[in-house]
Amino acid sequence: MDNGRFELRLTGSGGQGLILASIIVAEAAIAEGKVVTQSQVYGAEARGGTTKAELIISDRHIAYPKVTDPDLVAALTNEGLKQYGGGISRKTVVVIDSSTMALPESLNEEACKTLLALPIRNATVEKLGSELGLNVVLLGIIQGLTEVVSVEALRTAVSLHVKKQYVDLNMRALDLGIEMVRESATTGIRI
Amino acid sequence: MPRIALMQGNEAVAEGALAAGVRFYAGYPITPSSEVAEVMARRMPQVQGVFIQMEDEIASIMAIVGASLAGKKVLTATSGPGFSLMQEGLGYACMIEAPIVILDSMRYGPSTGMPTKVSQMDLMQSRWGTHGDHWLIVYSPSSVQESYDLTIRAVNMAEKYRTPVVILSDETISHLREPITIADVSPTVDRRLPAERAGYLPYKTDATLVPAIANVGTGFRTSFTGLVHSDTGFQTANGHVAEALITRLRDKLLSKLDDIIELEADRVEDADITFISFGITARGVAEAVDVLRTRGKKAGSLRLVTLFPFSDDRIRKAAGNAPTIVVPELNSGQLVLLIKRVFGDSRRIVPLNKVNGDLISPADILNFVAEEKL
Amino acid sequence: MKMSNLRSERLPNIWCPGCGNGIVLRSLLESVEQLGLDTDKIVVVSGIGCSSRAPAYTNFDNVHTLHGRAIPVATGIKLANPDLTVIVLTGDGDSSAIGGNHLIHAARRDVDITVIVFNNFNYGMTGGQASPLTPVASVTTTTPGGNTDRPFDLVNLTAGAGATYVARTGIYFTKHMLDHLKKAIAHRGFSLVDVIAQCPTYFGRFNRKGDAGQMIVSQKDWLVLKSVADKKSPQELAGKIVIGEFVNIPPPGPAVVPEGQV
Numbered sequence: 001m002d003n004g005r006f007e008l009r010l011t012g013s014g015g016q017g018l019i020l021a022s023i024i025v026a027e028a029a030i031a032e033g034k035v036v037t038q039s040q041v042y043g044a045e046a047r048g049g050t051t052k053a054e055l056i057i058s059d060r061h062i063a064y065p066k067v068t069d070p071d072l073v074a075a076l077t078n079e080g081l082k083q084y085g086g087g088i089s090r091k092t093v094v095v096i097d098s099s100t101m102a103l104p105e106s107l108n109e110e111a112c113k114t115l116l117a118l119p120i121r122n123a124t125v126e127k128l129g130s131e132l133g134l135n136v137v138l139l140g141i142i143q144g145l146t147e148v149v150s151v152e153a154l155r156t157a158v159s160l161h162v163k164k165q166y167v168d169l170n171m172r173a174l175d176l177g178i179e180m181v182r183e184s185a186t187t188g189i190r191i
Numbered sequence: 192m193p194r195i196a197l198m199q200g201n202e203a204v205a206e207g208a209l210a211a212g213v214r215f216y217a218g219y220p221i222t223p224s225s226e227v228a229e230v231m232a233r234r235m236p237q238v239q240g241v242f243i244q245m246e247d248e249i250a251s252i253m254a255i256v257g258a259s260l261a262g263k264k265v266l267t268a269t270s271g272p273g274f275s276l277m278q279e280g281l282g283y284a285c286m287i288e289a290p291i292v293i294l295d296s297m298r299y300g301p302s303t304g305m306p307t308k309v310s311q312m313d314l315m316q317s318r319w320g321t322h323g324d325h326w327l328i329v330y331s332p333s334s335v336q337e338s339y340d341l342t343i344r345a346v347n348m349a350e351k352y353r354t355p356v357v358i359l360s361d362e363t364i365s366h367l368r369e370p371i372t373i374a375d376v377s378p379t380v381d382r383r384l385p386a387e388r389a390g391y392l393p394y395k396t397d398a399t400l401v402p403a404i405a406n407v408g409t410g411f412r413t414s415f416t417g418l419v420h421s422d423t424g425f426q427t428a429n430g431h432v433a434e435a436l437i438t439r440l441r442d443k444l445l446s447k448l449d450d451i452i453e454l455e456a457d458r459v460e461d462a463d464i465t466f467i468s469f470g471i472t473a474r475g476v477a478e479a480v481d482v483l484r485t486r487g488k489k490a491g492s493l494r495l496v497t498l499f500p501f502s503d504d505r506i507r508k509a510a511g512n513a514p515t516i517v518v519p520e521l522n523s524g525q526l527v528l529l530i531k532r533v534f535g536d537s538r539r540i541v542p543l544n545k546v547n548g549d550l551i552s553p554a555d556i557l558n559f560v561a562e563e564k565l
Numbered sequence: 566m567k568m569s570n571l572r573s574e575r576l577p578n579i580w581c582p583g584c585g586n587g588i589v590l591r592s593l594l595e596s597v598e599q600l601g602l603d604t605d606k607i608v609v610v611s612g613i614g615c616s617s618r619a620p621a622y623t624n625f626d627n628v629h630t631l632h633g634r635a636i637p638v639a640t641g642i643k644l645a646n647p648d649l650t651v652i653v654l655t656g657d658g659d660s661s662a663i664g665g666n667h668l669i670h671a672a673r674r675d676v677d678i679t680v681i682v683f684n685n686f687n688y689g690m691t692g693g694q695a696s697p698l699t700p701v702a703s704v705t706t707t708t709p710g711g712n713t714d715r716p717f718d719l720v721n722l723t724a725g726a727g728a729t730y731v732a733r734t735g736i737y738f739t740k741h742m743l744d745h746l747k748k749a750i751a752h753r754g755f756s757l758v759d760v761i762a763q764c765p766t767y768f769g770r771f772n773r774k775g776d777a778g779q780m781i782v783s784q785k786d787w788l789v790l791k792s793v794a795d796k797k798s799p800q801e802l803a804g805k806i807v808i809g810e811f812v813n814i815p816p817p818g819p820a821v822v823p824e825g826q827v
């Protein structure tokens with residue numbers, strides 16, 4: 001987060017819950033007194049095709065509301081990264097799902113700050129029993145990597161969006177994401 | 192206690208309308224405005240209001256006109272293709288002086304264009320879309336908060352001046368989520384109603400130039416027509432009556448510019464280069480002005496919150512003295528025509544247009560300034 | 566008939582001598598009076614055309630809208646204030662051409678308004694052009710060699726769209742017209758009466774139908790009561806138009822509101 005501003009972009013395929021994930025981070029940030037703008041692509045893409053959600057979190061008023069200089073790009077599909085990987089620079093941390101994606105050749109240490117490949121989908125299925133909660137695991141990863149919002153604020157925001165019987169599952173998903181970042185030195189591939 | 196809520200622009204328009212007392216919504220689905228209808232379908236029953244999905248946009252605007260005549264505060268929402276269909280109803284509302292509010296969330300055109308891509312191509316349509324001389328109010332929000340606030344204001348102005356008010360938003364703001372502050376109660380304005388049945392002339396006006404027309408069903412037996420009409424509300428082909436009517440329809444708004452026009456000037460006083468813009472484009476401008484200032488370039492911005500009525504005089508006064516004026520807009524040059532009219536040859540007026548479905552970013556503006564050596 | 570429901574100060578009306586519109590208007594005012602409606606609560610809405618001028622001669626709230634748009638305006642008024650009796654006065658072109666889509670959707674929604682169609686088979690105001698109700702072979706200014714398009718049957722059209730009250734009548738049958746207008750206005754739900762009237766100035770003249778009087782009297786030859794028509798063969802009914810009540814579905818009991826919904 002440089003000069004009080006953090007730009008996040010999530011990309012993958014429609015139905016993975018990335019838009020909701022960006023809204024949850026936005027709500028957590030608002031609860032902590034931050035200013036946000038959240039947006040997404042609209043249209044047929046959101047119904048199964050490639051999708052993207054964007055979020056800016058800032059201490060101050062946000063004038064231009066779209067992400068131009070991302071601090072973090074998280075991609076769950078190669079197609080998403082290809083289509084919406086614009087603006088990645090030496091300041092950008094890029095997270096990809098190594099369970100479904102090949103390591104993109106374009107992203108070497110020259111092109112971004114860090115490339116972190118984590119087996120997001122596989123870990124979700126293994127630890128939580130299904131892909132359900134994949135987007136919340138990603139939230140945990142974002143939190144673990146950036147601490148742009150507190151774990152507590154994120155927990156509250158997540159629980160506002162899930163039915164009672166799923167709160168527990170989602171909290172475990174959040175913890176799993178945070179844990180994956182902590183262990184990424186051994187399990188993840190970091191450039 | 193005011194509360195803070197994360198909302199999409201379309202949601203903010205719907206909630207703003209409800210806060211302003213709108214209790215009737217008729218509409219037809221169209222990207223990128225459909226969320227307004229979806230919110231209204233859910234919310235109207237909670238406030239004993241009416242939501243109806245009509246068979247097309249023509250029916251939608253006519254239904255809100257009908258509900259308005261029956262005393263409701265009303266809203267419809269659409270985008271360019273639907274706004275085109277609504278034009279005849281808009282002119283009718285101007286002529287019979289029915290308070291109505293229309294959201295046009297601009298998408299790329301002409302025709303069906305690119306439904307999910309932003310533009311500012313309906314600027315002139317919002318002013319001149321319907322035939323004949325007519326006047327109306329057009330507001331341009333540039334944030335979600337302003338979508339909420341200006342919708343309240345639009346409803347109030349519609350009631351106060353018995354006129355259609357257009358909220359000219361766009362795809363980006365419609366779908367953008369930002370936290371907004373919602374007051375417990377918002378100031379509301381109700382249309383003036385006649386007191387006495389004796390001697391009632393629906394279109395007779397006092398110094399306000401705004402008639403006190405009764406709502407239908409209240410015993411006043413009013414006659415409404417889109418034909419030129421006298422104070423009685425009945426049709427006439429008398430040229431003097433026609434001229435007086437059209438002049439009053441103009442003056443009822445043009446004599447109240449202090450109340451209607453809002454312009455937002457930022458650092459124009461000492462500017463060498465001033466950007467004049469509206470809506471979402473003004474947000475890229477705001478950031479570009481900041482950057483230019485840090486680079487030692489004296490830049491300023493004038494944002495048009497009220498697009499119409501458009502007062503040359505007020506723009507001239509508010510824009511400062513910068514010798515160069517840049518007009519960025521997401522069309523091939525519509526606002527710039529008006530700005531050229533305002534300043535003639537006295538300033539260098541430079542259009543900055545983008546028509547690929549993306550926003551004008553701060554970087555676009557900075558590059559433009561550099562390339563054009565402004 | 567009570568003259569107070571007529572806006573006498575607006576007379577004389579704009580209609581041609583012998584026009585059928587005045588007769589339909591008279592029957593409407595009579596129906597309202599006989600039904601004992603609160604005249605403060607009546608709103609008459611129209612579109613564009615000769616017949617659409619009728620509301621301005623009533624002493625009720627009246628809304629002269631745009632061509633074809635009376636029904637959506639009436640829908641807005643009725644939904645905004647369900648206490649009102651909302652009556653649409655419209656012509657054949659206004660209701661079935663430019664306003665045809667609104668007509669079928671209002672019928673589908675069963676919105677509680679009454680639509681009275683002044684049907685004279687052509688556009689009078691603009692000089693006698695063909696409408697969707699102009700019979701085959703009829704001469705109009707836009708069908709100089711005789712109309713080749715088939716007309717709508719307004720009764721079947723609105724019945725098919727879900728109208729819960731549909732009737733057809735002709736102005737020669739004064740009592741029949743009055744009875745059906747009264748039933749339509751009293752009906753709770755969407756009602757339509759197709760009233761066959763005459764335009765002697767254009768349709769009558771172009772098709773050699775005689776003067777206004779002859780046009781009215783001739784209705785007894787080519788309009789057939791439904792009760793009579795039911796006993797006749799299609800051959801016997803060729804060239805005739807059946808009048809009477811075609812749909813009359815009483816409204817369901819008070820709407821049941823699902824729990825938890827306002």
Ligand code: SF4
Binds near residue numbers: 767
């Ligand atoms: S033109 Fe026909 S419909 Fe119109 S007023 Fe004359 S006779 Fe009546």
